[in-house]
Amino acid sequence: MSKRTLVTSALPYANGPIHLGHLAGAYLPADLYVRYKRMTGADVVYICGSDEHGVPITIAAEKEGVSPQDIVDRYHTMNAAVFEQIGISFDYYGRTSSPVHYEVSSSIFKTLYEKGVFKKKTELQLFDPEAGKFLADRYVKGTCPKCAYTEAYGDQCEKCGTSLSPAELIDPRSMLTGAKPEHRETEHWYLPLGDLQPEIETWLNSRENWKSNVMGQCRSWLNSGLTDRAVTRDLNWGVPVPLEDAAGKVLYVWFDAPIGYISATKEWGIQKGDPDLWKTYWMDQDTDLLHFIGKDNIVFHCIMFPATLMKHGGFVLPKNVPANEFLNLEGQKLSTSRGWAVWLQDYLKEFDADTLRYALGTTLPETKDSDFSWKEFQSRNNGELADILGNFIFRTISFTSRFFDGVVPELISPTERDQATLSEITRYRDEIARAYERFQLREAINLTMNLARAGNKYLTETEPWKTRKTDLQSCANSIHVCLQISASLSLLFEPVLPHKMKQLREYLGVKMCEWHEISSAMLQTGNTISPGDILFAKIEDEKIDQQIDLLHQSANSGSENKFTALSDEVEFDDFLKLDLRVAKIIQAERIPKSKKLLRLQIDLGFEKRQIISGIAEYFAPDEVLNKSVTIVANLKPRKIMGELSQGMILMASNTDGSLKLIETEGEPGAKIS
Numbered sequence: 001m002s003k004r005t006l007v008t009s010a011l012p013y014a015n016g017p018i019h020l021g022h023l024a025g026a027y028l029p030a031d032l033y034v035r036y037k038r039m040t041g042a043d044v045v046y047i048c049g050s051d052e053h054g055v056p057i058t059i060a061a062e063k064e065g066v067s068p069q070d071i072v073d074r075y076h077t078m079n080a081a082v083f084e085q086i087g088i089s090f091d092y093y094g095r096t097s098s099p100v101h102y103e104v105s106s107s108i109f110k111t112l113y114e115k116g117v118f119k120k121k122t123e124l125q126l127f128d129p130e131a132g133k134f135l136a137d138r139y140v141k142g143t144c145p146k147c148a149y150t151e152a153y154g155d156q157c158e159k160c161g162t163s164l165s166p167a168e169l170i171d172p173r174s175m176l177t178g179a180k181p182e183h184r185e186t187e188h189w190y191l192p193l194g195d196l197q198p199e200i201e202t203w204l205n206s207r208e209n210w211k212s213n214v215m216g217q218c219r220s221w222l223n224s225g226l227t228d229r230a231v232t233r234d235l236n237w238g239v240p241v242p243l244e245d246a247a248g249k250v251l252y253v254w255f256d257a258p259i260g261y262i263s264a265t266k267e268w269g270i271q272k273g274d275p276d277l278w279k280t281y282w283m284d285q286d287t288d289l290l291h292f293i294g295k296d297n298i299v300f301h302c303i304m305f306p307a308t309l310m311k312h313g314g315f316v317l318p319k320n321v322p323a324n325e326f327l328n329l330e331g332q333k334l335s336t337s338r339g340w341a342v343w344l345q346d347y348l349k350e351f352d353a354d355t356l357r358y359a360l361g362t363t364l365p366e367t368k369d370s371d372f373s374w375k376e377f378q379s380r381n382n383g384e385l386a387d388i389l390g391n392f393i394f395r396t397i398s399f400t401s402r403f404f405d406g407v408v409p410e411l412i413s414p415t416e417r418d419q420a421t422l423s424e425i426t427r428y429r430d431e432i433a434r435a436y437e438r439f440q441l442r443e444a445i446n447l448t449m450n451l452a453r454a455g456n457k458y459l460t461e462t463e464p465w466k467t468r469k470t471d472l473q474s475c476a477n478s479i480h481v482c483l484q485i486s487a488s489l490s491l492l493f494e495p496v497l498p499h500k501m502k503q504l505r506e507y508l509g510v511k512m513c514e515w516h517e518i519s520s521a522m523l524q525t526g527n528t529i530s531p532g533d534i535l536f537a538k539i540e541d542e543k544i545d546q547q548i549d550l551l552h553q554s555a556n557s558g559s560e561n562k563f564t565a566l567s568d569e570v571e572f573d574d575f576l577k578l579d580l581r582v583a584k585i586i587q588a589e590r591i592p593k594s595k596k597l598l599r600l601q602i603d604l605g606f607e608k609r610q611i612i613s614g615i616a617e618y619f620a621p622d623e624v625l626n627k628s629v630t631i632v633a634n635l636k637p638r639k640i641m642g643e644l645s646q647g648m649i650l651m652a653s654n655t656d657g658s659l660k661l662i663e664t665e666g667e668p669g670a671k672i673s
Contacts, residue, residue, distance in 0.1 A: 004043040010293040011051035014075040015060040019341040024327040025294035035495035049094030050076040053238040054253030055138035094264030101263035106242040118189040126181035128174040134234035142169030193226035231255040258305040322439040325365035339554035354497040390536040396482040409476035410525040422520035455485040487522035579634035580672035588621035605669025612645035
């Protein structure tokens with residue numbers, strides 16, 4: 001086991017507020033893990049900060065007619081405050097516009113430059129003749145060559161997710177003036193990732209227990225072959241390239257932003273009165289470095305940043321990069337541009353932080369994309385936090401107050417059931433710890449709630465409200481056991497519900513302790529219990545409906561044209577290859593263990609078939625029964641979750657994300673042409 005752990009979360013751009021997708025991707029997972037590690041007594045430091053350079057900052061500034069510094073000052077302060085309110089427990093939250101960051105990133109660049117690592121190249125890049133500026137990738141828009149989306153950026157198509165370069169765009173245009181860019185020569189320095197690929201591959205092959213989605217993306221990049229990557233760009237906002245012949249050039253944000261982890265750690269040490277403390281965490285190989293990020297940052301943290309540190313020498317390299325996939329919202333991809341997002345500062349005006357930490361924590365996109373819905377949020381709060389955890393705590397404490405004068409009763413001659421239930425505390429403690437250590441954070445949260453479920457079950461089955469009249473010691477034993485479970489939950493749930501568990505510990509008179517000290521004897525006989533407010537109030541339907549309405553209002557006002565761009569043209573002969581038929585749905589049922597799939601039996605007139613359709617989140621089985629719909633009848637059969645699917649039902653996707661069946665009055669089997 002290493003002496004210390006350094007945890008980082010991806011630096012958020014300081015060009016806008018934080019939304020649920022950000023929280024679920026990089027910040028809540030790291031905070032859950034860090035809070036757990038602190039309880040184990042580990043030397044763990046959690047570092048983050050604002051990414052204050054790059055084109056998104058300058059674009060935001062130009063839109064508002066202010067300076068980039070005005071933008072980053074505003075959003076750095078806003079985001080730091082909202083992180084604190086939601087309970088993200090950074091040891092230090094820095095910013096990449098600080099003097100220390102400029103010094104550290106310049107020093108790392110110069111070291112690589114002096115070692116001869118970089119390649120200097122003269123290349124053609126897009127230039128706006130009207131603005132008189134070279135255009136960074138995000139200053140160029142055009143048509144995506146992959147999906148024909150007309151608003152693709154020069155670095156990525158946000159519709160299909162393809163990584164692009166400005167030169168690949170069809171009909172590129174400048175976002176500054178709308179002019180058609182010209183190609184002009186400019187000089188830049190490049191990190192020769194292609195030359196470094198064998199070294200990078202050897203290092204990646206030495207990593208253990210990395211998520212399959214992370215390693216899979218790395219393999220995809222390596223299999224395609226790494227290429228030279230520019231580390232400088234023509235911009236007037238960023239860390240100036242520290243060379244005499246580099247006027248008007250800054251460090252590329254992908255290069256300087258991860259260095260922000262190092263500079264922020266250095267500032268943390270300075271704040272603690274030890275300017276060299278950062279070296280212990282970054283240059284002592286007995287440190288475990290962990291990067292918590294979203295999947296869009298995998299290549300930077302698993303290939304590019306490690307390559308930079310390798311060639312510099314002396315730095316710790318990541319032990320693990322537990323990246324998460326994306327969080328969707330109400331079944332749709334989060335999109336800030338069209339207003340389909342829930343911002344944390346808006347959330348916190350209506351609900352408490354811990355409820356969101358729990359609801360998001362139970363649905364983290366750990367290995368695949370997951371979905372946040374307001375109805376599921378309500379269900380998690382009402383059905384689990386209130387009905388299971390809160391109800392168990394309330395019943396236990398109120399019973400103690402009413403019938404045992406508010407003190408912990410003595411456990412005398414416990415039954416096997418009493419002892420077995422108490423032993424569950426340490427069993428769950430150890431299982432939860434193993435889940436945290438494996439970065440299985442959803443599992444850790446579910447296991448913790450399972451202990452509350454076990455407590456509820458025990459309380460209900462031992463019926464102390466009855467034994468109070470027939471066997472007072474049996475009643476006392478039941479309450480003693482429930483109080484010990486409550487005390488252990490106040491600690492086991494600390495990483496997830498830090499605000500509410502502090503409140504619970506005050507009720508119970510429990511002090512914080514290390515993880516291994518959590519046991520079935522947290523409370524001593526005679527300890528005073530102080531009843532207080534209920535921990536979790538139920539959320540009414542009206543309040544949830546209001547949030548759903550606000551989300552749709554925001555999306556409807558987000559853009560004038562919300563329809564998907566037309567796909568590429570196809571030849572008439574290609575269209576004729578599709579055999580579209582009328583089919584009647586004669587049977588519909590949900591597939592067990594799937595939230596999205598319905599098993600449909602259809603009548604084609606001349607035969608009956610089975611189709612597996614991913615519409616269960618939009619339609620109940622009885623809503624599609626007896627509908628005459630359009631299907632692709634000659635689609636090659638395939639298995640979905642072990643079920644044979646013999647065709648595809650055609651659907652219309654509305655701008656609000658809802659799906660509609662394409663119904664017809666034709667008879668089953670009729671060919672559509």
